[in-house]
Amino acid sequence: MNALKMLDFLNKLKINNNKEWFQENRPEYELIRDDFKDFISRLIEKISKFDKEIIYLSPSKCIFRINRDVRFSNDKTPYKINLGGFISKGGRNAGNPGYYFHLEPGNSFLSGGIYMPRPETLKALREEIYYNAEEFKKIINDDLFVKYFKGVQGRKLMRGPRGFSPEFSDIDLLKFKDYYVSHPISDQKVYSEDIIEYADEIYKAMLPLNQYILRAVSYPLA
Numbered sequence: 369m370n371a372l373k374m375l376d377f378l379n380k381l382k383i384n385n386n387k388e389w390f391q392e393n394r395p396e397y398e399l400i401r402d403d404f405k406d407f408i409s410r411l412i413e414k415i416s417k418f419d420k421e422i423i424y425l426s427p428s429k430c431i432f433r434i435n436r437d438v439r440f441s442n443d444k445t446p447y448k449i450n451l452g453g454f455i456s457k458g459g460r461n462a463g464n465p466g467y468y469f470h471l472e473p474g475n476s477f478l479s480g481g482i483y484m485p486r487p488e489t490l491k492a493l494r495e496e497i498y499y500n501a502e503e504f505k506k507i508i509n510d511d512l513f514v515k516y517f518k519g520v521q522g523r524k525l526m527r528g529p530r531g532f533s534p535e536f537s538d539i540d541l542l543k544f545k546d547y548y549v550s551h552p553i554s555d556q557k558v559y560s561e562d563i564i565e566y567a568d569e570i571y572k573a574m575l576p577l578n579q580y581i582l583r584a585v586s587y588p589l590a
Contacts, residue, residue, distance in 0.1 A: 371558045374403065378450065378472060385446065414568045454466050457582065464582055468480060476553045493584045496583070501538045522546025
């Protein structure tokens, strides 16, 4: 991955975030996109060695479009200033937990878990935590997990969700509307020759969380 060229292009896009500039520089973007696609393909190959759910996954099903959806946003700039790929069973739109790579100047990170799950998916995951909280806490308190992540992240409710007893001792774990983890990486680390191996190491630490979530959301709802 030529991260230097990618970050340089994204820096220029941040300054010139308009359709005219982008069209003039589309050939450069297409080269960068193809390079990023190859990088995601290499990540899939690495991850599939310890997570069999994503074997044979196409990188095209993982990479996000650079065009922004501005319909409901006050920010009307047409393009994202990052490149992102979400590696998960069925691809980025399947609604399953996975492994995310975010490339952005000064704000790159590795992430995993599930973000903005569908209502039925969120309900299933909360029920799994309700009935198997000790297993969930064992995962997020594991030494390797704590080494790389600051805990589960995501939007949260002010109160416990409907349908669950407010007396539940781990009610705070049910307040999340997303269940993901994140690990920042510097531009220097992105440039490094061992970025694939480093990402692989971090993603392995996410595996128990992703397996727990996938098991929960794979159950048929009553």
